[in-house]
Structures are given as structure tokens and as C-alpha cells.
Amino acid sequence: MNVKNLRLINFRNYNNVYLELDDKLNIFIGKNAQGKTNLLEAIYVSATGKSFRTNRDRELINFNKKEAYIGSKVQIGEREKLIEIKLDRIAPKRIKINKLELKKQKELNSGLNVVVFSPDDLSLVKGSPKERRLFLDTSISQVKPVYRYNLNRYNKILIQRNNLLKAGKSKKDLVNLLDIFDMQLVKTGTDIIISRFNFIDKLSKVALNIHNRLTLNKEKLLLNYDSSISFKNLNRQEIESSFIKSLKENRYKDMLTGSTSTGPHRDDMKIYINNMDSRTFASQGQQRTIVLTIKLSEVEIIYKDTGSYPVLLLDDVFSELDSDRRKYLISFFKNTQTFITSTDIENLDELMDSNPLMFTIENGNIKYKE
Ligand SMILES: Nc1ncnc2c1ncn2[C@@H]1O[C@H](COP(=O)(O)OP(=O)(O)O)[C@@H](O)[C@H]1O
Numbered sequence: 001m002n003v004k005n006l007r008l009i010n011f012r013n014y015n016n017v018y019l020e021l022d023d024k025l026n027i028f029i030g031k032n033a034q035g036k037t038n039l040l041e042a043i044y045v046s047a048t049g050k051s052f053r054t055n056r057d058r059e060l061i062n063f064n065k066k067e068a069y070i071g072s073k074v075q076i077g078e079r080e081k082l083i084e085i086k087l088d089r090i091a092p093k094r095i096k097i098n099k100l101e102l103k104k105q106k107e108l109n110s111g112l113n114v115v116v117f118s119p120d121d122l123s124l125v126k127g128s129p130k131e132r133r134l135f136l137d138t139s140i141s142q143v144k145p146v147y148r149y150n151l152n153r154y155n156k157i158l159i160q161r162n163n164l165l166k167a168g169k170s171k172k173d174l175v176n177l178l179d180i181f182d183m184q185l186v187k188t189g190t191d192i193i194i195s196r197f198n199f200i201d202k203l204s205k206v207a208l209n210i211h212n213r214l215t216l217n218k219e220k221l222l223l224n225y226d227s228s229i230s231f232k233n234l235n236r237q238e239i240e241s242s243f244i245k246s247l248k249e250n251r252y253k254d255m256l257t258g259s260t261s262t263g264p265h266r267d268d269m270k271i272y273i274n275n276m277d278s279r280t281f282a283s284q285g286q287q288r289t290i291v292l293t294i295k296l297s298e299v300e301i302i303y304k305d306t307g308s309y310p311v312l313l314l315d316d317v318f319s320e321l322d323s324d325r326r327k328y329l330i331s332f333f334k335n336t337q338t339f340i341t342s343t344d345i346e347n348l349d350e351l352m353d354s355n356p357l358m359f360t361i362e363n364g365n366i367k368y369k370e
């Protein structure tokens with residue numbers, strides 16, 4: 001799969017640009033704050049319908065404009081698709097695929113998978129559980145669209161349950177209503193738990209190998225699903241009954257706080273290196289390597305699940321890696337279309353053999369470089 005061309009109108013700091021892209025390697029060189037991340041963001045938006053930097057579509061529209069447009073022609077297997085996204089300051093976004101408007105704009109499944117590598121990824125190891133849930137949710141949704149649907153449903157039920165808890169405990173019918181919400185929460189929540197467990201299980205196996213390779217067998221990496229619902233076997237009934245039990249046990253406490261204290265919205269993924277929790281014990285360097293491992297594992301899993309490698313977006317990370325890691329990363333590029341941004345061409349020598357298409361970015365203007 002690959003992106004063939006891209007048209008941006010009033011997207012962030014771009015006025016009107018059109019790019020024909022290389023189906024292997026594209027490199028964008030530009031100083032800080034010129035639009036490098038914005039460009040990768042635009043590619044991400046055409047694939048997924050949303051940004052990896054913000055949940056507010058409005059931020060993507062140029063400060064001085066009312067609407068923005070992102071159009072891209074993508075190749076997925078034998079098929080070509082024209083993906084068009086219109087963002088409006090006041091109206092919901094509109095998405096068209098081959099000129100046909102999608103009914104549910106929230107659920108763009110272009111068939112184009114992307115994996116972003118960014119300096120912010122460090123929060124995957126260092127950050128709060130929320131960051132890791134976000135990683136799990138976006139990664140799983142890419143290979144399993146029904147997951148996104150379940151997640152949205154779960155979040156809606158959760159809000160309703162919390163509102164009910166907040167409404168006050170004096171109401172007589174509260175208990176009956178809570179029973180109903182609890183049942184619904186458990187049904188969808190269990191789907192989420194099972195999907196996450198399976199994903200982390202797969203990810204952990206792939207990551208172990210990649211991490212061995214990156215650390216010359218010095219570090220053993222293990223990923224574990226840390227769920228607030230306890231279960232021994234990945235058995236739907238067992239998880240459901242444990243979940244319902246946990247909701248019942250915590251109901252009084254939940255009423256006092258007006259929130260739901262257990263469930264997948266409180267879960268986490270633990271990352272261990274040589275059996276130590278990497279969030280607290282790993283050095284900055286080790287954490288960087290872990291992030292690289294996890295991202296590359298995600299790439300492999302998308303390949304395993306869909307039969308094609310995703311498009312790679314490397315935002316300001318490639319030239320920061322040591323030469324050994326750069327070489328390893330390059331071995332992934334053979335199978336994929338890759339976009340790399342960098343502030344200078346230093347440390348990009350190894351890429352020149354691949355005959356990349358080079359661009360320069362300056363203040364929202366993109367030019368082909370020699
Ligand atoms: N909605 C927007 N409208 C216009 N300019 C924007 C918008 N959002 C961000 N920018 C500008 O884009 C620039 C940052 O672009 P970015 O791609 O993050 O830079 P970098 O090249 O460092 O990755 C900043 O100058 C910022 O003011």
C-alpha cells in the first residue's frame with residue numbers, strides 16, 4: 001500500500017500544495033516549525049480520518065481560513081482510491097472515497113495503514129496508563145475496525161453509568177438502572193479486554209525477537225496486559241463474571257466518587273525489561289530502544305494481520321538513531337513506503353543508496369530537491 005499523491009489546501013501552515021510521491025522513500029528536510037510534522041500529520045489524517053496530535057479537527061484548519069481540504073490518491077493492493085477530506089470550522093468533517101461520501105465520517109477505514117515514529121513516543125514507556133491505552137486502541141483499531149466501534153460504545157455506556165452515579169443515590173430505581181448499565185458495560189468491555197489481551201500477546205512475541213536483535217540479546221522484553229479485572233484464562237464467561245463481580249463490589253465506592261473504578265478504561269500495558277518494570281527502571285536510552293521495538297513490532301503485526309506492510313512516517317527520529325539501529329530500520333523500508341523528516345541531511349547517508357525522492361520544506365512551501 002502506498003500514497004501516490006497529496007493535495008493540501010489550508011491544512012495547518014499549507015496554503016495549497018500538490019505532491020507526487022515516491023512509492024518507496026520520501027525525505028523532507030526543513031528547519032524547525034516549517035511544516036514537517038504537519039505534512040506527516042496530513043498523510044496520517046488521509047489514512048485514518050483523524051490526527052495523531054489532536055482530537056480537535058478544527059486545529060488542522062489554517063488559522064485564517066474557514067475550511068481545509070486533504071486529497072490523496074492511494075494504492076491498496078490492486079485498487080486505487082481517491083480519499084478526500086473536508087474540514088470545516090463549524091460543520092462536521094466530510095470524507096469521500098472515490099467521490100462517494102461516507103455516512104459515518106468518524107469511521108474512515110481507507111485500507112491504508114500507517115505507523116508513526118515520533119519523539120513523543122517516549123511517553124509510551126514513561127507516560128501514564130492513558131498513553132498506553134491510546135496506543136493499544138489506535139493500533140488495534142487499524143487491524144480490527146470493529147474494535148473502534150466497541151470502544152465508542154463502551155465509552156458511551158460508561159458516561160451514562162457515571163452520570164447515573166452522580167445523579168444521587170437516593171433515587172429508588174437507581175439500583176435497577178445500574179444493573180442494566182453494568183450488564184451492557186460488561187458485554188462490550190469484555191470484547192475490549194479480549195482484543196487487547198490478544199493484541200498484547202502477539203505484540204510481546206514479536207517484540208521479544210526485535211528487542212533481542214536491537215540489544216544484542218542483552219535485554220529480554222516482555223509486555224503484559226495489566227487489567228483491573230482479574231481473570232486466569234482468556235475465557236469470555238470467566239471475564240464477564242469477574243467484571244460484574246468487581247462492579248458490584250465497588251458500587252458503593254463508585255457512588256461516592258461518581259465514577260467507575262474498574263474496567264478496561266482503567267487498564268494498562270506493563271513493559272518489562274529483564275523482569276523489571278521499564279517505566280521506573282529503564283534508562284532514557286533503554287526507553288528509546290523499547291519504543292523503537294514496540295513500533296517495529298506494530299509494523300510486523302499489521303503485516304501479519306493484513307498481508308501488507310503499513311506506510312511508515314518517521315518524524316525527526318531517523319537521524320537521531322545510532323548507525324546500527326538506522327541500518328536495522330532500513331531493512332524495514334524495503335517492504336514499505338516510508339516518509340522521513342529531518343532538520344538536516346546529516347546521518348541520512350545510508351539512505352542515499354535507496355535513491356530517495358528529496359524535498360525541502362520552508363514556511364509551508366515544499367520543493368523537490370535537485
Ligand atoms: N492551524 C494552523 N494554521 C496555520 N499554521 C499552523 C497551524 N497549526 C500549526 N501551524 C504552524 O505550523 C508550524 C509548525 O509546523 P510543524 O509541522 O509542527 O513544524 P516542524 O517542521 O518543526 O515539524 C508553526 O509555525 C505553527 O504556527
Ligand SMILES: [Mg+2]
Nearest residue numbers: 036037315316
Ligand atoms: Mg516537527
